[in-house]
Amino acid sequence: MFTYRARAAGLAAALTVVTAACGAAPGTQATTQASQGGVNAATATSAADFGGFDKLVEAAKKEGNLHVIALPPDWANYGEIIEKFQAKYGIKIESETPDAASADEINAVKTRKGQDRAPDVLDLGQSFAISGAAEGLFAPYKVQTFDKIPEGQKESTGLWVNDYGGYVSIGCDAKKIATCPTSFADLLKPEYKGKVALNGNPTKSGSAFAGVYAAALANGGSFDDIQPGIDFFKKLKDAGNYNPVETTPATIEKGETQISIDWDYNNAAYAPQMAAKGIDWKVNIPSDGKYFQMYAQAINKDAPHPAAARLWQEFLYSAEGQNLFLKGFARPVLMPAMTADGTVDKALAEKLPSVEGTPTFPTSAQVDAAKAKLASGWDAAISG
Amino acid sequence: MSRTRSKGWLGALPLLAFFALVFGVPAIALVVGAFTVQGRPSLANLAQSLQGGYLNAMIGSVRLSAVVALLGAVLGTFLAHAVVTSRFTLLREAVLTASGVLANFGGVPLAFFWIATLGNSGVVSGLIGLPSGSLYTFWGLVVVYLYFSIPLMVLVMAPALDGLRPQWREAAANNGATAWHYWRFVALPVLTPAMLGGVVLLFGSSFSAYATANAMVGTVVPLVTLKIASALTGDVLIGYENIALALSLDMVVVAGLVMAVYLPLQRRSSRWLH
Numbered sequence: 001m002f003t004y005r006a007r008a009a010g011l012a013a014a015l016t017v018v019t020a021a022c023g024a025a026p027g028t029q030a031t032t033q034a035s036q037g038g039v040n041a042a043t044a045t046s047a048a049d050f051g052g053f054d055k056l057v058e059a060a061k062k063e064g065n066l067h068v069i070a071l072p073p074d075w076a077n078y079g080e081i082i083e084k085f086q087a088k089y090g091i092k093i094e095s096e097t098p099d100a101a102s103a104d105e106i107n108a109v110k111t112r113k114g115q116d117r118a119p120d121v122l123d124l125g126q127s128f129a130i131s132g133a134a135e136g137l138f139a140p141y142k143v144q145t146f147d148k149i150p151e152g153q154k155e156s157t158g159l160w161v162n163d164y165g166g167y168v169s170i171g172c173d174a175k176k177i178a179t180c181p182t183s184f185a186d187l188l189k190p191e192y193k194g195k196v197a198l199n200g201n202p203t204k205s206g207s208a209f210a211g212v213y214a215a216a217l218a219n220g221g222s223f224d225d226i227q228p229g230i231d232f233f234k235k236l237k238d239a240g241n242y243n244p245v246e247t248t249p250a251t252i253e254k255g256e257t258q259i260s261i262d263w264d265y266n267n268a269a270y271a272p273q274m275a276a277k278g279i280d281w282k283v284n285i286p287s288d289g290k291y292f293q294m295y296a297q298a299i300n301k302d303a304p305h306p307a308a309a310r311l312w313q314e315f316l317y318s319a320e321g322q323n324l325f326l327k328g329f330a331r332p333v334l335m336p337a338m339t340a341d342g343t344v345d346k347a348l349a350e351k352l353p354s355v356e357g358t359p360t361f362p363t364s365a366q367v368d369a370a371k372a373k374l375a376s377g378w379d380a381a382i383s384g
Numbered sequence: 385m386s387r388t389r390s391k392g393w394l395g396a397l398p399l400l401a402f403f404a405l406v407f408g409v410p411a412i413a414l415v416v417g418a419f420t421v422q423g424r425p426s427l428a429n430l431a432q433s434l435q436g437g438y439l440n441a442m443i444g445s446v447r448l449s450a451v452v453a454l455l456g457a458v459l460g461t462f463l464a465h466a467v468v469t470s471r472f473t474l475l476r477e478a479v480l481t482a483s484g485v486l487a488n489f490g491g492v493p494l495a496f497f498w499i500a501t502l503g504n505s506g507v508v509s510g511l512i513g514l515p516s517g518s519l520y521t522f523w524g525l526v527v528v529y530l531y532f533s534i535p536l537m538v539l540v541m542a543p544a545l546d547g548l549r550p551q552w553r554e555a556a557a558n559n560g561a562t563a564w565h566y567w568r569f570v571a572l573p574v575l576t577p578a579m580l581g582g583v584v585l586l587f588g589s590s591f592s593a594y595a596t597a598n599a600m601v602g603t604v605v606p607l608v609t610l611k612i613a614s615a616l617t618g619d620v621l622i623g624y625e626n627i628a629l630a631l632s633l634d635m636v637v638v639a640g641l642v643m644a645v646y647l648p649l650q651r652r653s654s655r656w657l658h
Contacts, residue, residue, distance in 0.1 A: 100617075101617050101618045101619050102618070102619045103616070103617045103618050103619070103621075103622070104617050107617075125619040125620075127622060128619070128622065131622050131623075193516055194504050194516030194517045195504070195516075198602075200602075201598075201602050201603050201610070201614060202603075202620065203603065203614040203618070203620055203621060204613065204614040204617070204618035204619070204620055204621075205618065205619055205620065206618075206619030206620060207619075209619070209620045237604075240516070240517060242604075243504065243517065243520070244517075244520045244600070244601050244602040244603070244604040245499060245503070245504075245520065245599075245600065245602070246598075246599065246602055250496070251499070254499070254500060254503075254505065255504075255505040256499055256500075256503050256504055256505055256506075258505075368622075371620055371621060371622075374620070375437075375614075375620075375621055375624070376436060376437060378437075378603060379437040379440060379441065379603055379606050379611075380436075380437060380440075382603055382604055383440070383444075383603060383604055383605065383606045
């Protein structure tokens with residue numbers, strides 16, 4: 001009898017602790033919001049809602065922190081972007097799990113709702129941005145340069161906005177490979193036996209998925225039909241040219257992935273890094289399969305630091321932020337506008353791998369259909 | 385007797401509570417998720433996890449783990465026996481220490497270690513003329529998994545082999561038994577529980593391994609852990625989370641089946657030790 005009561009008391013005590021803990025997080029959030037002088041940062045849809053950009057900076061500085069996730073320092077120059085933002089506004093950026101994927105970002109938003117360590121801003125694959133917006137996870141916000149962003153590369157209320165993108169490209173170690181391949185057709189040549197790698201697994205990695213999509217375009221497929229791309233990799237595998245090792249700077253340096261299909265901004269960023277190690281890393285946009293895709297930026301609707309999150313967006317879509325993406329060899333979304341008004345860093349723009357023609361984008365329905373096809377077809381084509 | 389027993393049970397309460405929290409709750413979430421499609425109860429996830437590429441991956445994982453477990457158990461037992469009966473204590477100590485380290489070697493470092501040695505541009509593959517891509521196959525993965533499985537088996541078997549008393553061998557010899565007789569009727573029955581345990585352990589560790597395979601073979605060798613990762617996290621698939629949970633449930637069932645075979649056998653063979 002005594003034991004029973006003691007246990008019941010313990011249980012009651014445990015429950016109290018749990019409920020108290022649950023109550024704590026939203027409480028702290030409420031105080032952050034109240035401290036912004038009447039402006040509710042969490043619902044502000046533009047800098048004007050704060051009473052101007054300076055007021056936004058002030059509110060963000062008061063919050064003092066910004067929590068970001070999935071921003072690898074060597075991807076699209078995010079390392080420098082984070083440093084510059086911290087130095088400029090004195091806001092400390094806590095960068096968590098840099099190598100996380102889009103699905104992890106969405107998970108973090110959902111599972112840490114109301115917590116202080118929820119991510120404030122997200123850099124997502126396009127389809128995750130669209131599905132996240134449909135689920136009501138993001139806050140609408142229009143940066144000052146919103147109107148200059150081309151149609152189709154933003155959600156009309158600013159739930160998500162494309163930030164930077166690139167073409168699928170073929171990187172190649174020119175010291176070890178006599179002639180670097182410049183098309184998907186080239187990759188089937190016997191001289192590339194065991195050498196053609198992807199940056200990841202296409203059922204998991206966005207860049208590898210894009211590689212298969214580009215291969216489809218090169219082989220008679222279309223945005224509606226990714227099958228020729230899957231068939232191409234089967235052919236590549238049967239020819240003995242496919243190399244299943246996923247490309248990293250380390251595998252390039254080791255010579256294990258001498259040819260790598262990846263975003264042009266990744267491949268181009270490897271070049272100077274590899275040059276320092278005596279490797280001549282060449283980047284070509286395949287002539288027969290051009291595929292361009294952008295990532296998208298969004299603000300967590302329940303961002304623990306709502307003003308800092310909005311200031312981060314303003315920074316990314318300022319000329320300074322966009323040129324920093326360009327420095328990482330990524331093509332920023334405002335590049336056409338900035339080329340027109342002369343704010344683009346010309347020296348950096350000239351370093352980009354050259355490409356002819358204007359990019360076209362698949363619709364999200366087309367991408368979803370292609371992914372479903374890939375999920376069921378890829379293993380069957382490549383395994384064994 | 386019954387009094388002490390009930391009190392002993394109470395002592396285990398903190399552990400049980402901890403276990404319920406960190407194992408029970410996720411297990412329940414896993415089962416619930418596996419039987420849910422868009423908020424409604426359904427068997428669709430489970431059905432999908434048992435066909436096409438997913439079934440292939442499950443078969444691939446079981447096949448790989450079974451091969452590694454059997455090869456690892458046999459080779460590990462021989463190695464352990466050689467070491468235990470060796471006259472050089474230094475060798476024995478060195479092998480056992482190395483086994484302790486190597487049995488815990490895994491993940492991406494292990495994969496990269498092998499890629500640097502036997503990969504397409506590996507240091508050794510050039511010397512022995514290994515054809516390109518041969519590490520990135522089913523058998524390549526078996527070799528890599530054996531690298532940590534054999535030491536694990538050595539660690540399991542060494543104490544058991546130490547338990548074989550020299551007197552038993554002498555007694556058998558005095559009764560006219562050959563070495564074969566001794567092994568067949570004395571030593572092996574005594575060792576069987578440890579060996580079975582080792583096989584189960586090896587099976588489990590390769591069945592659940594992920595990072596090494598992910599870095600080394602990508603999707604070329606279909607494995608269920610890789611499928612779960614693709615469905616659960618990534619930049620490509622959206623809305624496959626519950627299929628990942630169904631796949632995990634399948635893994636739990638396979639592990640359960642292995643244990644179901646192991647436990648009765650182990651009970652039977654451990655009778656020899658009493």
